Amino acid sequence: MISKELIGASAKPLVLSVLAQGEDYGYSIIQRVRQLSEDQIEWTEGMLYPVLHRMEKEGLLVSSWQVGDSGRKRKYYRLSKTGAKSIAREQAQWIAVHNTLAKLWGMKPCTT
Amino acid sequence: MISKELIGASAKPLVLSVLAQGEDYGYSIIQRVRQLSEDQIEWTEGMLYPVLHRMEKEGLLVSSWQVGDSGRKRKYYRLSKTGAKSIAREQAQWIAVHNTLAKLWGMKPCTT
């Protein structure tokens, strides 16, 4: 179980990074993150949807309703240019904190 | 500048890990973290003191007033047994999230 603080801190960078691989919709993003984390990160819909709305309002994402193969309406999100650029900043912040923890834990720092 | 979300998520593991190296007091912890992060993590007192109080209330820390060489009264914190044990859990959570991000960023995962 991941703490709500960590959930909150990782939501934005994770959404941005997932969408960097191509557009996706809310419900699917939750599954993708769960799989990527090997069932360790279990997002709730009540957490993700407001995050997506906020990020769209901030201009990081763009949404569009589409009807997929299933015939069901889905709200797909993709990165805006601003969103694509912001990944680097999110990444830098994360690495900065991670490397500080890594020092205290006797781990090797992350480059790149 | 680190986002408030990341600040919040990293506060507890950072405090625990700093105190794992020996007891310390609030004002000093802020400096320690700033140095360790190479000036990238700049905690405010209004953020840290409530964190320390909470962690003590949770039984993770134990405090004691001491008079150091400077003749000034300081409130030193050290890990309780519970606090020492909790580091591993905090670490596991952090690594879980980090490795998920690392996958998306094409980085090598952290092993322990």
Add this chain to the structure above:
DNA sequence: TTGACATACATAGCCGTGTTAGGCATAATA
């Protein structure tokens, strides 16, 4: 002496955000 500054702790109000809980709707499955 006096003023400025770093040290050192603490709290109050504002605001953002995850959680819990609930609602609504459709397609697939039993």
Add this chain to the structure above:
DNA sequence: TATTATGCCTAACACGGCTATGTATGTCAA
């Protein structure tokens, strides 16, 4: 037909960081 999985959304609540402020002491220079 009933249930489950899918798929979106929002409201009330509680928690916690930020800003601002208050208090107090030691150091150093004018």
